[in-house]
Amino acid sequence: MSWTAETPILSTSQLVIGYRIPGSTPLVLAPAMNLGLSAGEVVSLLGPNGSGKSTLIRTLAGLHSAISGIVEIQGQVVKSNQVLQTARALSLVLTDRIEVQHLTVRQLVAMGRYPYTGWLGRLTNSDKVRVEEAMGLVKMTLLADRYLHDLSDGEQQRALLAKALAQDTPVIILDEPTAHLDLPNRISLMKTLKNLARETGKAILFSSHDLDLAIHTADRLWLMKRGESIIDGRADQFLDGVVLNEVFTSGLDQGEKRLFNEYLGRLHSPQPE
Template structure:
């Protein structure tokens, strides 16, 4: 890792100035660093200030106090064209690109180097081709932007940011309009780009599970403006991740790295045993039906999952009798029947 971060914020206060009134502070005393080769995910509930932070770090919104350093220069001293050669930004706002083709829009990423005349050199064309290859947008290079889906447009905007060829890339909700396979592909792409190009990439996202897998670091913004930074696994294990999203109705399972719908179950606890993947999905089904799954083998109610050559068998033992089931559906139906009888 390089000795100097590509972006630093020191004692930063972000928020809004509202005329003659006191400014509305969203978060303060922020000290943050973005390093080359890192993918950092900015997470937090709605209203925590993620977009405000992104806009402030990119120069779209003035900081209330503190300093932002980009590539060893103060943000306030950078001219727009100089900033555009150091930092590229992709926002969630829909860009009205008129009748431009995909390739023409991506080519606009080279504007900081070509000027408004837009004369492209061979290097410019190579950067454009590379960015479209990296984002899989070359296949609709000749289509008009108004002919694309929201997800396709989002990929094109990323391609434009890559064509800009800056050391820093900031993206606000880049997966917002993508379906699940494309969200996974986008996060994988950004992770690989940070590694392969040594760029620093910061993205705000609501894709909590994907961020846990792809990010080198997380910036967690709490509703009260507090920001916690760290490696994803550390923030999960020390409870910071869960605390940032705590809310009645669901909870974060540190064992699986997923959020689960949580209900105050009143059923008799059940001990569950078997192969890990079978236990995981059986537990999911039981919790959905408000059963408490315990790790206490001394409990009288047990479910043992036995593997066979053909298919697994779920054996429910209530302490008096046991019954075999060929799938989870049969198991749940039987448990519901027992509950109704009681």
């Protein structure tokens, strides 16, 4: 559980996220954030529904413009009109299920090379090598020629991760990657993310609702609560459940709070690995 706090690959300064409303004051989701993601580290973004996790992810990825402040990746400012530049610095795995007919895993993963190929989208030999490598890293090589619509949710999520790896970016962001998965698949995906960060030195950020898995996988947690400052800390600091309790239970009644604490009590149980 040691990560080196060197210069972050991705950093935000005075970043304010939210929505601009024409002719009115913007809807601000949280106070200004100064965050950093370093090479080889896994960070989990947690928070109740509506706390702004997806907005933060979309803002970091340049899909949504910030109210103010900047996001930098390796010293380059992320701009929402510089999509190609961003695509070479950051890859994104989203929750939207991809349901295209007759698209093989290899074809999907090859799309990760999009920011590098010419107008025909033809793959060079080195592109092809990267595609195979990416599938190897998430153990999808055997399924390379299968159609995407024939895969299970877990396999599809791995294929999407392979696409992100083929995109060859220093930062990978995943929006609720475990949302449609059963427990064994969730555990295996988390382990894969951790290994990837260690082996490839990529910075990985994922949002999740699985508090226990996130705490045991991530090096650090970012905790979001609507309208409040984001909490940034080492994952093992949250094991006592005090902070999680504050963030997640404000809307609950006594009985629900007791159930939540029972759930948090299990955090000390042995790691799922």
